Each structure stands twice: as C-alpha cells, then as structure tokens.
Amino acid sequence: LAKTTQPISMDSYEGQEVNITCSHNNIATNDYITWYQQFPSQGPRFIIQGYKTKVTNEVASLFIPADRKSSTLSLPRVSLSDTAVYYCLVGDIRTGRRALTFGSGTRLQVQP
Amino acid sequence: GAVVSQHPSWVICKSGTSVKIECRSLDFQATTMFWYRQFPKQSLMLMATSNEGSKATYEQGVEKDKFLINHASLTLSTLTVTSAHPEDSSFYICSANLAGSETQYFGPGTRLLVL
Numbered sequence: 001l002a003k004t005t006q007p008i009s010m011d012s013y014e015g016q017e018v019n020i021t022c023s024h025n026n027i028a029t030n031d032y033i034t035w036y037q038q039f040p041s042q043g044p045r046f047i048i049q050g051y052k053t054k055v056t057n058e059v060a061s062l063f064i065p066a067d068r069k070s071s072t073l074s075l076p077r078v079s080l081s082d083t084a085v086y087y088c089l090v091g092d093i094r095t096g097r098r099a100l101t102f103g104s105g106t107r108l109q110v111q112p
Numbered sequence: 113g114a115v116v117s118q119h120p121s122w123v124i125c126k127s128g129t130s131v132k133i134e135c136r137s138l139d140f141q142a143t144t145m146f147w148y149r150q151f152p153k154q155s156l157m158l159m160a161t162s163n164e165g166s167k168a169t170y171e172q173g174v175e176k177d178k179f180l181i182n183h184a185s186l187t188l189s190t191l192t193v194t195s196a197h198p199e200d201s202s203f204y205i206c207s208a209n210l211a212g213s214e215t216q217y218f219g220p221g222t223r224l225l226v227l
Contacts, residue, residue: 043218
C-alpha cells in the first residue's frame with residue numbers, strides 16, 4: 001500500500017479555510033484516496049474519498065491533481081469542533097480483504 | 113453509511129486476566145474485519161485481519177497466541193487479550209469494509225487498562 005506523508009500539525013482560527021496536503025508518490029493505479037477524522041478516544045470517522053480531480057461533500061472538498069501523487073483536504077470555515085487528527089490513506093480495498101494503513105496524521109488545532 | 117460497533121467501550125482488568133472485545137457490523141455482512149491498536153498520541157497500527165470461517169492473519173510482531181481472534185459469523189469478530197499485562201493497555205479499534213466498497217468503516221474503539 002502507498003505510503004503517505006502529511007504535516008504533523010497545523011493551527012488555524014475559527015472561520016478560516018484549512019487545507020491539509022498529503023503526499024503519496026507511489027500511489028498505484030487502482031488506489032483510492034480517503035481522509036478520516038479522529039477525535040480523542042474515538043474511532044476514525046470517514047470524511048471524504050476520491051480517485052481523481054475534485055470531490056466535494058457537505059463537510060469537505062478533496063482536490064487531486066492529474067498525477068495523483070498528492071491530495072489536499074479542504075475544510076471550509078473551520079470551527080473549534082474541527083480540532084482533531086486528520087489521516088490521509090491510500091489503497092485499493094474493494095475486495096474487502098485488505099486494510100488501510102495509517103500514517104502519522106495531521107493534528108489540527110482550531111483556536112477561537 | 114455502514115455501522116460498526118464495539119463492546120465494551122472501556123474495560124479495566126487485573127494483570128494476568130483475559131479480556132474479550134467484540135466487534136459487530138450492524139447493518140452489513142463483513143467477511144473480513146480488521147483490528148488496530150492505538151497508543152496515546154500515536155497513529156493506528158494494524159494488528160490482524162480477521163477472516164470469517166478461517167484463521168486470522170497477524171501483522172509482524174503481533175503475537176497470535178496473546179491476541180486471539182475469532183470471526184464466527186459474518187457480523188461478529190472477537191479479540192481476546194490473553195494474560196493481559198500493563199503494556200497491553202491501549203485503545204483497540206476494529207473496522208470492516210463493505211465488499212466492493214472503497215470505504216473502511218471503523219468502530220468506536222475499546223479502551224483497555226490493565227492494572
């Protein structure tokens with residue numbers, strides 16, 4: 001499975017847009033890119049997933065360039081409750097028999 | 113989305129005892145479930161893959177005799193920490209995939225404290 005690299009931590013203020021970039025240089029053709037959010041003492045929560053170009057849902061956008069060697073999670077107008085660890089995961093798990101491998105994640109701190 | 117539950121949510125036990133943690137897929141069948149462990153301020157580490165009706169496969173460095181995994185049905189996998197020691201204290205998280213889906217769903221986790 002492709003290795004991912006993310007910033008260890010980021011700081012932001014309420015109301016700002018936050019962009020977290022993840023590098024995955026050895027992404028394979030069939031790999032999808034998935035972002036999870038984790039609060040302390042909770043399991044990871046699915047945020048967004050994409051294969052190429054741009055994906056948007058009610059909580060975030062995911063930008064994937066043509067070469068797919070990186071991706072950027074965009075959180076619009078963050079609030080204090082967005083303080084969490086964000087993980088970028090890359091892999092092809094459609095068979096249901098392979099697990100996603102977690103990198104170090106990005107610890108986002110949102111301040112008032 | 114699919115829901116994965118875990119029970120108990122937290123457990124405290126004495127050193128030397130065994131602890132069983134259940135992982136259930138509530139609204140879908142999972143032929144495969146995964147067990148992760150997470151220490152404070154660290155990322156999730158995959159421990160093992162639980163396969164329904166067959167033996168689990170363990171990641172390198174994970175003792176299969178210490179962490180017993182049973183996947184007796186398509187909706188239930190159990191992890192038993194045998195002869196628990198304080199160093200086994202951790203946050204254990206299970207997950208499962210919908211077959212054909214690219215999304216992995218995670219349980220809420222189980223906090224284990226071994227005294």
